[in-house]
Amino acid sequence: MKDFFQSRLRVSQSSLTALILIAVMLGIFVFDTVTDYAIAAASFHICIILIAVRLLSRRTVIWFAWACVILTIVSFYLTRSGDFEVGLINTIISIIAIIITTYLGLLVVSAQAAAHKTREHLLRLARVTTLGQLTASIAHEINQPLAAIATSANACNRWLSFDPPNVEKAQAAVERIAGEAHRASEVLQRMRSLARGEETKKTIFDLNQSIAEIVSLSQREIDNLKIETELSLPQNLGLAYADKIQIQQVLGNLVLNALDAIAQHNPEHKLLEIIAAQENQRFLSVTIKDNGTGLSHDAQEQLFDAFYTTKAGGFGLGLTICRSIIEANGGQISVKSTLGLGTEMKFTLPAVKG
Template identity: 50%
Template sequence: MPLQYRRMLSLAGMVLVMAAIFVADTLTEYAVAVAVFYSVVILAAVSLLTARAAIALACVCIALTVVSFYLTPAGLYKVGLINSGISIVAISITTWLALKTEAAQAAAHDAQARLLRIARVTSLGGLTASIAHEVNQPLAAIVTSGNAGQRWLAQDPPNVEKALQALDRILSDAHRASDIIDRVRSLTKGEKPRKSAFDLPQAVREIVSLSRGEIERHGIALEAHIDDMLPAVLADRVQIQQVIGNMLLNAIEAVASGPAHRKNIRISTSLTDGGGVLFCIEDAGCGLSPEALDHLFDAFWTTKEGGIGLGLSISRTIVEANGGKIWAEPNASGGATFRFSVPIAKGKTT
């Protein structure tokens, strides 16, 4: 059932409950404070309404309480007056507390979104050297082709054909540099999942390409088993690439300070038994302790010096928001393995 219809049914149900409370409050004696149950209606409705609408609802409940008081046929008038006053105070306080709670939750969600953006930029900061390496490659090629083009044009007579070939290479390398910058920019956007069908192996290769400079700088041997025949997946490409990038950075950090013969990282993609595509990354680092396994995906929990403990927590949020699962386990020979799966999409890749 669509969310809009569920919302309408919920509001209609609350109107019926309010009507039932009004009838019960009117027909019972003054000593029975049925009107206090309007507070329950407000608590249930505040998440469905704006702040102004919730206040308006509280005013309606107070008005119904007053009308019911004057229409009540039996009981002690003074007792009824006290009970009505208590009910009105309860309705007012409940509305105030409910609105404060909703405002606090909204502030918490906003803070979480800001932390998500900060963590994206922070994790991206670890790729700075790699990004510079990737951008410098096409820029250096552009300079080389430009110098070659000048030499071809300086000949007598000018070699226009060779100069045009040099210009073609310059345009190609410029587009390559632009593509790298676009991918980096997209990784910093804090957007909700925009699910579409895409080729996960190609997305993995893009992140590996961005990280190549960092991998080479630390002398790490990267073994990739990427199945190009996998079906397209349905998820937010940029967000899934962020998860892959975070996992790869963690693996690089895990093996960077180790002995040369253990500077190994293995990544792979495959099908899952449950109808999804699996990404797996294994490192030969120091491994995972039992305590780490218990808290690995908890927010603000980290074993890194200077870390903020948000990378894996956000990764889990992203994967689950895209309909997948993420988990980790220690390797028998040392190191750790991280995996996540995302559902298969029907249709063409993008």
């Protein structure tokens, strides 16, 4: 019913507009007829066409154009004063102007309609792309706790297969599985909040402890690659004020990227450094250094762009998410790298004042 009334309203508005334009068109015809040939009053029909093009349908615009042309010719024959040749020239110019204006006006309307259709198509593509980005982001972020769950499950199975079973260590593995499952749930919750643009859940926490937890989770990979780890975690470091789960996501991403870079480069002495520092009274900083493959200048400029990756099977979203998280928590992230010599990733976080 509502659509019916809206449709009738649009028809009524179009009819009213057409009646007004007809009245103005007849007024121009009368004025053109009673004035001298030298006064090209018929050129005012162009205004009628321009208004019709904007407010009326294509078929109605063409009808108005023909009506304007016919009235211009009739007016020329009915006019009795002035130079006939001047009147003929003015009439021809007016008719040409009416035809050209109609053609160009309809062309513009067609172009606008095509542009509108293209925008709608791009919006649909954007929605699909956004869905793909969100799916890839979730898959990327949830991969870490899932990998830890799988590792702990295998360890638990080994402890239980002993004769007699090592129940104490199996229980510890089960506790790690429960912890990682909870962490995966929190990661999904934070990803959903980030996608919706919700405020981050900032708390006061010990940054050193968060770094130690992430290094502990990555210890198996560190040991397998035989990487030396150097941690510089000052005891007098202030407390951070940010979303702890999100910051641990960032730390986990950056540590794994560093391990991948070291494994790919495979230097004789493999080294991972993590340095926490008090930048000033307002900010803390974390620097993660590796002596891996390093990055070219072009790669550094695009490193935080969505879908840009230096890994063969990478999504190209990890560092984009890291930057979004750090900036949402009031910090900044940057990169310094030399190709073949390693990479230094640094981010800052607000510190608790006082």
